[in-house]
Amino acid sequence: MPTVHLLDYVAGNIRSLVNAIEKLGYQVDWIRSPEDVPKAEKLILPGVGHFGHCLSQLAHANYLAAINKHIEAGKPFMGICVGLQALFEGSLEDPGVAGLGIIKGSLGRFDDTAKSVPHIGWNSANTAGHPMYDLRPDSKYYYVHTYKFPYLKGELEAQGWTVATGTYGSETFVGAVARGNVYATQFHPEKSGVAGLRTIRAFLTGEGAASLTRPLMDGASSSASSSADTAATSFADGLTRRVIACLDVRANDQGDLVVTKGDQYDVREKSDDRSVRNLGKPVELARRYYEDGADEVTFLNITSFRDCPVADLPMLEVLRQTSRTVFVPLTIGGGIRDTVDTDGSKVSALEIATMYFKSGADKVSIGSDAVIAAEEYYSLGRKLFGNTAIEQISRAYGNQAVVVSVDPKRVYVPKLDATRHNVVATRFPGPKGEPYCWYACTIKGGRETRDMDVVELAQAVEAMGAGELLLNCIDKDGSNSGFDLELIAQVKAAVKIPVIASSGAGIPAHFEDVFQQTTTDAALGAGMFHRGEYTVKQVKDYLKEKGLLVRPFEG
Ligand code: 1PR
Numbered sequence: 001m002p003t004v005h006l007l008d009y010v011a012g013n014i015r016s017l018v019n020a021i022e023k024l025g026y027q028v029d030w031i032r033s034p035e036d037v038p039k040a041e042k043l044i045l046p047g048v049g050h051f052g053h054c055l056s057q058l059a060h061a062n063y064l065a066a067i068n069k070h071i072e073a074g075k076p077f078m079g080i081c082v083g084l085q086a087l088f089e090g091s092l093e094d095p096g097v098a099g100l101g102i103i104k105g106s107l108g109r110f111d112d113t114a115k116s117v118p119h120i121g122w123n124s125a126n127t128a129g130h131p132m133y134d135l136r137p138d139s140k141y142y143y144v145h146t147y148k149f150p151y152l153k154g155e156l157e158a159q160g161w162t163v164a165t166g167t168y169g170s171e172t173f174v175g176a177v178a179r180g181n182v183y184a185t186q187f188h189p190e191k192s193g194v195a196g197l198r199t200i201r202a203f204l205t206g207e208g209a210a211s212l213t214r215p216l217m218d219g220a221s222s223s224a225s226s227s228a229d230t231a232a233t234s235f236a237d238g239l240t241r242r243v244i245a246c247l248d249v250r251a252n253d254q255g256d257l258v259v260t261k262g263d264q265y266d267v268r269e270k271s272d273d274r275s276v277r278n279l280g281k282p283v284e285l286a287r288r289y290y291e292d293g294a295d296e297v298t299f300l301n302i303t304s305f306r307d308c309p310v311a312d313l314p315m316l317e318v319l320r321q322t323s324r325t326v327f328v329p330l331t332i333g334g335g336i337r338d339t340v341d342t343d344g345s346k347v348s349a350l351e352i353a354t355m356y357f358k359s360g361a362d363k364v365s366i367g368s369d370a371v372i373a374a375e376e377y378y379s380l381g382r383k384l385f386g387n388t389a390i391e392q393i394s395r396a397y398g399n400q401a402v403v404v405s406v407d408p409k410r411v412y413v414p415k416l417d418a419t420r421h422n423v424v425a426t427r428f429p430g431p432k433g434e435p436y437c438w439y440a441c442t443i444k445g446g447r448e449t450r451d452m453d454v455v456e457l458a459q460a461v462e463a464m465g466a467g468e469l470l471l472n473c474i475d476k477d478g479s480n481s482g483f484d485l486e487l488i489a490q491v492k493a494a495v496k497i498p499v500i501a502s503s504g505a506g507i508p509a510h511f512e513d514v515f516q517q518t519t520t521d522a523a524l525g526a527g528m529f530h531r532g533e534y535t536v537k538q539v540k541d542y543l544k545e546k547g548l549l550v551r552p553f554e555g
Pocket residue numbers: 246247248261262264265266267300301302333334335336365366367368369405406407443444445446472473476477478479480502503504505524525526527528
């Protein structure tokens with residue numbers, strides 16, 4: 001089997017990249033010291049998290065000179081995400097840290113005045129017709145980043161680079177660059193489904209590098225062939241509406257791991273035996289949703305597995321197996337908190353998250369522990385000490401790797417000033433006709449309600465470094481009556497980080513409603529997919545029909 005070398009210096013989900021490479025028929029060998037770099041023919045530099053963290057790790061371990069030598073020798077090199085950013089001279093993220101300086105220029109931050117940051121989701125890599133590592137104009141690629149190199153027509157082309165761009169809001173940024181033996185993507189090809197596997201293949205076979213010298217692809221504008229005009233011609237916002245499939249997983253009474261689904265978090269059948277609803281097997285369902293075009297898959301482990309050593313948690317194996325066949329982002333939630341293992345030893349939330357990342361997760365989702373941390377944050381006068389699970393995990397793996405899952409439920413009030421909490425005037429009054437409500441946060445799967453509203457929680461966890469919110473709603477869960485648009489609008493107005501709307505989806509039109517009537521960044525469905533009422537593809541086809549931008553289906 002042909003071999004590709006991966007540089008093993010970085011935290012994060014490297015397993016998916018290995019899985020993608022192996023799926024393409026190549027074998028991965030690891031570079032674990034700078035002395036090993038010369039033995040690599042093809043070298044991949046993956047990267048997640050902070051620019052400064054990655055670059056200083058590379059510098060301390062003396063990798064930078066070895067990487068430069070590899071590139072100067074004309075051997076194939078691919079950088080991914082921070083691996084692309086590393087090619088530049090520096091980044092606003094960590095101004096004191098130098099990059100490789102192979103590309104002139106420094107990265108800036110996305111403007112968050114009118115859009116969510118980080119930029120998370122599926123966007124274009126538009127080459128304006130220039131052949132480039134099999135990137136295709138209609139395909140979408142999975143990005144997750146806060147810093148970017150702004151695209152200025154002709155700037156990188158003048159340095160000899162071929163450029164692919166994405167546009168987020170009104171900002172057009174560099175999505176990929178290629179020159180000679182070097183290829184780098186801001187997006188994660190290993191998480192970009194069929195389109196991502198295609199571009200990795202083009203790197204591995206050498207076809208991609210060869211393609212750079214070919215003439216413009218059919219249909220590309222001829223003006224794009226002039227040297228100062230070699231990049232994107234379309235600068236319209238290319239970020240698609242993300243549709244996520246969610247699997248609540250737990251052990252049933254027979255001890256089998258099943259996908260289940262509750263109504264207002266009650267996952268037991270209404271029949272006399274009250275058995276746990278069994279809607280299928282986690283790995284199989286995840287694969288089906290991926291093949292149906294789900295943009296992400298989320299697993300929520302809703303059993304505590306108290307008698308199981310942490311290292312044997314069944315969800316670790318579910319992730320290992322899923323990440324072999326599912327090449328879109330995987331999130332895992334449930335039980336991400338400091339824990340005492342069965343042998344009495346302490347295991348930190350960060351250690352548990354690390355196990356999940358090593359098993360193929362891209363993000364971890366924190367529920368109950370986030371509420372407790374937020375309560376402490378306010379009781380200590382909004383001060384942070386770096387010791388919460390959110391802070392520790394986002395410091396090690398980047399904000400984008402930390403989702404906070406919120407389980408709120410409505411509390412109705414008769415007047416605006418009847419509570420200290422953030423209220424909304426609701427179109428759906430309470431049982432006594434109350435015209436206002438606030439959303440109380442709960443913990444332990446909705447079993448315990450806390451004196452904290454959803455706005456307070458969202459703002460506290462954003463300050464701690466959470467990268468995204470998974471916004472459930474207990475009142476709506478399993479109801480098939482549509483998302484709670486009032487809740488989503490309230491939270492969206494309170495934070496800059498992306499929000500995933502969840503709970504209540506029953507028909508494709510509910511997805512249209514939430515995307516048209518709120519500024520949500522993504523929407524998640526569970527029961528409607530598990531019960532086979534609609535497929536993810538049907539939802540996305542419907543959204544497309546309604547004029548909303550979705551990632552095209554690529555079988
Ligand atoms: O507190 O960090 O251990 O995390 C526990 C996680 O498990 C939280 O994310 C919490 O939301 C979840 N959870 C706990 N108990 C339940 C339960 O159902 N009994 N599931 C549960 C929550 C909600 C959804 C669901 C949507 C969409 N599930 O994510 O998938 O409501 O459903 P629908 O489209 O069918 O309406 P911690």
